[in-house]
Amino acid sequence: MSAPFQFVPSRRLDGVTESATLRLNALVNQLKAQGRDVVNLTAGEPDFNVPDVAKAAVEEGLRKNLSKYTPAAGIPALRERIARRTNLQQPSVVARHGEWKAANVVVTNGGKQAIFNAMMACLDAGDEVLVPSPFWLSYPDMARLCGGEPRIVRSTLEQGWKITPEQLRKAITPRSRLLLLNSPSNPTGAMYSRAELAALGQVIEQHPDAGRLLVISDEIYDRIILDQVPFCSFAEACPSIASRVITVNGLSKSAAMTGWRVGWSVASPEITAVLGMLQGQTTSGINSLAQAASVAALDLPESAFAEQVSMYRRRRDVALEILHKAGRIKVMTPQGAFYAFLGVEGYLQPGEDSSVFCERVLEKAGVALVPGGPFGEPGAVRLSFATDEKSLAAGCQRLVDHLNGA
Ligand SMILES: Cc1ncc(COP(=O)(O)O)c(C=O)c1O
Known part of the structure; x- marks a missing residue:
């Protein structure tokens, strides 16, 4: 019998990695399928319906x-x-x-x-x-x-x-x-x-x-x-x-x-x-x-989308109000899109980067965030507010409670 075939990808793919957001979403879905209560704040897509x-x-x-x-x-x-x-x-x-x-x-x-x-x-x-x-x-x-x-x-x-x-x-x-x-x-x-x-x-x-x-x-x-x-x-x-x-x-x-x-x-x-x-x-x-x-x-x-935009705006405000209660989170008020980028260096445990931080928050607080490393900022995490206001508020509160050691 011939030796098993060993596939070697093209060198063009050297250094190219799987999309971190897609990978995280898969992990969250897996946890949810196991019955875990997870608030997913990783979404890179609107939660509204097509017109x-x-x-x-x-x-x-x-x-x-x-x-x-x-x-x-x-x-x-x-x-x-x-x-x-x-x-x-x-x-x-x-x-x-x-x-x-x-x-x-x-x-x-x-x-x-x-x-x-x-x-x-x-x-x-x-x-x-x-x-x-x-x-x-x-x-x-x-x-x-x-x-x-x-x-x-x-x-x-x-x-x-x-x-x-x-x-x-x-x-x-x-x-x-x-x-x-x-x-x-x-x-x-x-x-x-x-x-x-x-x-x-x-x-x-x-x-x-x-x-x-x-x-x-x-x-x-x-x-x-x-x-x-x-x-x-x-x-x-x-x-x-x-x-x-x-x-x-x-x-x-x-x-x-x-x-x-x-x-x-x-x-x-x-x-x-x-x-x-x-x-x-x-x-x-x-x-x-x-x-x-x-x-x-x-x-x-344009007016057909005004309601969606004002919902994003309201959600942003709701999320930031809660997040500000974790005093060491550094965040700029986003002016567009539906993400907040949170500097969490003040909460990293020894040896932790934001990727391990996200795993900890997912495991301990049941909140899914995307680590900042793949976006070029390993000391930050991305939170999406493309989710309903109630889940968003609950997710932010869980995160703050976890960070404040409640
Ligand atoms: C900044 C930015 N550019 C481009 C895209 C790609 O969008 P599309 O889903 O239309 O390919 C995305 C999607 O997340 C994005 O965030």
């Missing part, structure tokens, strides 16, 4: 046999609506360069594929990807998969979890190919103001080594705005460099459609042509029914 019009569009699509391949970059009706939405968010870009059109849009399997496509399209071996931390945990691994080298630009709670223009200036080298921006941020809820984005754009415009630098602006939480700071698209703040910005967005968070896998990129015709070609040779166009649903969801007015 009814989106469901109706799928039913109609089924009746109409919408079962064929679609164009790789998406159906024209959807790409047009995405362009229209982007034009509304980027009037300064429109004034300077003209309107975004369907031809500037590629519809992708979630925002995730839009980011991956963008990295695949521009990175060569050894190219640097500038990733401000804390970051959405998939960015560095995606960069590695595409041959790039993530270079972390660290921000702190004291600076509002935002990098400064000076930090960006220092981080750019001749090897810098991509900058990833994410506002509102997962995991911190930080939001850059228009002026702050403009200052970062100015650094890129003027830096002698930024000649090859592109920006991916991940705006997937654009609708979930919790404070007075209005959302501003990066290209809108820096219209003079719009031709090197790939704006990424989608319906996962803004229309609670995570499982339907609808995202997109909006970029210059040259970039979009490459992104579309890449998608045509890999996954092709996304699910036809999800596209029909997205057309309907994008036709809804």
Whole structure:
């Protein structure tokens, strides 16, 4: 008999790890299946239902046999609506360069594929990807998969979890190919103001080594705005460099459609042509029914989502009020998205990092949180308020009681 086959993965996967949030969710489900009472505050997805019009569009699509391949970059009706939405968010870009059109849009399997496509399209071996931390945990691994080298630009709670223009200036080298921006941020809820984005754009415009630098602006939480700071698209703040910005967005968070896998990129015709070609040779166009649903969801007015946003806001306030009772938790009030990022260094036991801390809190207090290490901050944990108010309050109270030694 021949020796058992030993599979060795491609070297491309060296250093790439399983998504920590997905792994934790699996652990929580396992504990729940064993009958444990666990409050799950790990969710990276809204707990609301998909809009009814989106469901109706799928039913109609089924009746109409919408079962064929679609164009790789998406159906024209959807790409047009995405362009229209982007034009509304980027009037300064429109004034300077003209309107975004369907031809500037590629519809992708979630925002995730839009980011991956963008990295695949521009990175060569050894190219640097500038990733401000804390970051959405998939960015560095995606960069590695595409041959790039993530270079972390660290921000702190004291600076509002935002990098400064000076930090960006220092981080750019001749090897810098991509900058990833994410506002509102997962995991911190930080939001850059228009002026702050403009200052970062100015650094890129003027830096002698930024000649090859592109920006991916991940705006997937654009609708979930919790404070007075209005959302501003990066290209809108820096219209003079719009031709090197790939704006990424989608319906996962803004229309609670995570499982339907609808995202997109909006970029210059040259970039979009490459992104579309890449998608045509890999996954092709996304699910036809999800596209029909997205057309309907994008036709809804902003006001249709106001109630959801105000619920997130209320939950944030409820959670923070309780969390402040644990005096050594360090937290910034999130301005967008649905997460609070808690500095828990003051509660770490000897030898503990936030990953072991999360295991302890899960085991002893029955609350599931995501450790901060995979987001670039090992002394912090992420708490999601995409869950009903009662469970959220109960989870926060359990955490505080545990930390206060009750
Ligand atoms: C910052 C950020 N970008 C992108 C994504 C990917 O979204 P999608 O589910 O549409 O692929 C997520 C999802 O958690 C996210 O938090």
